[in-house]
Amino acid sequence: MATTTGKLSARERLLAAADELFYNEGVRSVGIDRVIEHAGVAKASLYNTFGSKDELIRAYLKGRQDLVARHVMAAVDAAGTPREKVLAVFDGQTAMYAEAGYQGCAFHRANAEAHPGDRIDLATKEYRAWVRELFTDLAVRAGAADPAALATQLHMIFDGNGMATRSDRGPGSTPFAKTAAGALLDAAL
Amino acid sequence: MATTTGKLSARERLLAAADELFYNEGVRSVGIDRVIEHAGVAKASLYNTFGSKDELIRAYLKGRQDLVARHVMAAVDAAGTPREKVLAVFDGQTAMYAEAGYQGCAFHRANAEAHPGDRIDLATKEYRAWVRELFTDLAVRAGAADPAALATQLHMIFDGNGMATRSDRGPGSTPFAKTAAGALLDAAL
């Protein structure tokens, strides 16, 4: 928690440092020592607060999911028609990536070397379930004949846009993702 | 090279062990010691043959690209119409994944914590350029109005199918990928 002087707590500084370093360089590439140095915090504070690096990674991923949800839901809520809401998801996704230098999906990267059942794997599954549920819900509202099938397809575009964003280091693929999503939606009505 | 007795060379055994361990557990998770133990080869042989772990990873990724190309091109060549050839790419992709337990795209996983410009990053770029070129070529032959745009969209589906295959540990998403690719192709004519 922040102190009354407005200075950030060790927890907050650790999370901010973890977010920046983990997202840009990867959760395995970045060691504890770099995180605490970047946060300006003692190593004991990290272990008192989070208990382990794994738990810090989990907290980082939770923050990332919240960030995606915030951006995506803002875009979806601002959109008018059900069709526009589906397409807005990709705008929200890209707006989120824009905040931290277009490194694509944090979960793809963290999960790449995760072991089945570990914290990272579980956090990734939770995140993917959220995305899938969102697309299914929007597909229902848009009147898709088979909302689950459309959601699977839109989720692929969503993942593919994340991959392309990382590979090309920019938002260039998003218009194509939106066009593709529109075509799939039209075909699914 | 294989000896005249039919026994595999140290190089071949190392590549086979690297392929199995790296693909299933990740290039960073798996250390040199496990690779040489699995290959039944002395550590000195690894360093005489490849020079570094990085170079072994590069050779592993090259083998992976060849494997994808073999499966995908076999499926494409077996398909009849230009439209069928586009869809066949996803069958080839899934057939390849089937060989090693559905862990999705080897390049996504290896590249997740790569640094820009290193061997893994370069190998990934090369692989992605190959996929993109293939889709562009097939899009031209299928008569797409904007082949580059269609190729970008198909590439997203291709990546998304790889992600889903890894997350769901199986080929369940491939029919949806093919349906989506068909719809995008129809919309692009």
Added chain:
DNA sequence: TCGAGACTAGACAGACCTGTTCACTCGGTC
């Protein structure tokens, strides 16, 4: 003023990792 709790600096343990080196074996070839 005092005590509690948050935080710090840094040494340290122990595991693990990549890469080197050296003396040696073995199978085939001239």
Added chain:
DNA sequence: GACCGAGTGAACAGGTCTGTCTAGTCTCGA
């Protein structure tokens, strides 16, 4: 039979990583 190249086995160096521990500082409220 001598030679040669490929491969072996094991010890070792040097580094990095996570996580622990200790002794001490700082801040704030009662």
